[in-house]
Amino acid sequence: MIRRVGFGRVLAVTAAVLGGVLFPGVSVASGSSSANVRPLSAGSSHALREEGAGHEELLTIDRLERDGGDLLREGSRFDVRAGFKHKGERVLHKKAFSITVSERLSFATEYSNCEYGEEVPTSPVNRSFRTAVCWIDMRIEPGESVDLAPFALKVDRWANDETVSVADSGLGKHWAAPGVVWRDRHWGRGGKLTLAKRTGDVPPAARVKAGVDLSYYKLDVDVDSSWDIEVTGAALKGRKGETVTAHLAMDFHGSDVQAQHDAENSVPFARIRVQFPQGVTVLKSPKQCGNRVTKRPYYQCEYNLYTNSFDVPMLRDGYHEDFPFELRIDDTSELTGGSIRLDAPTEVLQADADHVNSTARITVDAVGGPDRTDRTAWTVAAGAGALAVTGLLAAALLRARRRAD
Structure with missing residues (x-):
């Protein structure tokens, strides 16, 4: 436990x-005392004399x-x-x-x-x-x-x-x-x-x-009990330069767990880690998600359950948290490797009842395949080059025939 x-x-x-x-x-x-609190009645048979209290x-x-x-x-x-x-x-x-x-x-x-x-x-x-x-x-x-x-x-x-x-x-x-x-x-x-x-x-x-x-x-x-944190990924489609929204989420199932490990809310029970394909740019992120700058940047997201050093917030069965990200597709050749997963200490990861749903993919498909603008420009340039080479060869052959005559 x-x-x-x-x-x-x-x-x-x-x-x-x-x-x-x-x-x-x-x-x-x-x-x-609160108006809803009622002290023992002085006439109650259960009331005791407070002598020397x-x-x-x-x-x-x-x-x-x-x-x-x-x-x-x-x-x-x-x-x-x-x-x-x-x-x-x-x-x-x-x-x-x-x-x-x-x-x-x-x-x-x-x-x-x-x-x-x-x-x-x-x-x-x-x-x-x-x-x-x-x-x-x-x-x-x-x-x-x-x-x-x-x-x-x-x-x-x-x-x-x-x-x-x-x-x-x-x-x-x-x-x-x-x-x-x-x-x-x-x-x-x-x-x-x-x-x-x-x-x-x-x-x-x-x-x-x-x-x-x-x-x-x-x-x-x-108590012998079980709990599970499930994450939801996203399958996105769009053209280069288009803006899309990744509706990511987490859901909690099973027995209660305490949401925060300390009174300062600095050690939550678990976090969610989000990593997007390199070919997209994050334009807007949820307020509960912070960017972590590493060799390959990622986002670390938390749920909206916080203690005030007095109350004890709990993750309960049915708890749901959305993480909507607004993205722009920049490079259609780098749209693989996105994921969302449970991020927690080893003991928490091992206690999760279903490890399969602790990770999900984030995919981005470019509509129409590779970028058509770049491919068209390359085709036009290649065609123009071929025509130029053909013209040079024809002129050379013509000069050679004239010298032979």
Whole structure:
């Protein structure tokens, strides 16, 4: 699987359900909530007293794993286990935990002590997340470790590299991060998610390996999936000097992939490389295509999916991008060797499900064959030369006969 860099959106969603706290003692800038965000009602049976919330001690997450080693596929179900250690000094009685999953995962079981919601992405191309905030009453002594009961998740269609984040989200306000809007807010109707005191050690593979104490952590979930980038070439016809348009394109098929590898949009998942026959001149190129000056110049094209260091744009099934080029036919004897192809790191090229459609030809046929103007001029010149030679030979023969007489 090709692992992608997670940008600020994951952090923002986590911040929303952490009640404004990411790390013990470190606050996140707060702002007015969206009109679509509804806090817990003071009269709700789920609302908890926020006594001393400003100095609340958060548990340190020290365990996060998924059960089973089988590679997941669409429709698979799996359990996630998470655990925490109380490194504070006060006895705790109530806790709220948040579970956030990327959009191609869903909660297989919903608990009655958990409130669920789905983030509304700022754009349809951006990745969204689902979150559950679960309220649990339990006495936790300083130095004790506790584990959440395993909770089940399901792999949905188009899943690829997914994530699960678990956090002690504190007893403050939830669902209220600036710029994050939620939909389908509801409480579960099943049994209750429980918390139990840990009796043994955390398996080595499940230990959270962080340099500092964190109240939340993220688990990467690999899924057996496939994707394909298809390119479309062009077959053009025209006379010398004529202008033609090459309607090139790319299409994405299959499971989601993250469109950008970094927050500066300098490392896209893939690019498209376009090389035209030497006998044509590019008069106009798409704005997302740049000319690369080499021994044989080519164009490098990108799709219009960019991050702002906060959102995570995705290449999704059905995504289409056009690359129209305006060309002039200059030399009809140099109209071969044009192509459009997928341009990406080796690991991306190898992961593409269909290598055949990753390359396509760009052909230009000269109407009427080779240039007629040049050929006609050459024929006229050759004919005139032949007539001149014939005239000289006739004059020479005439002079020779006169001398003989």
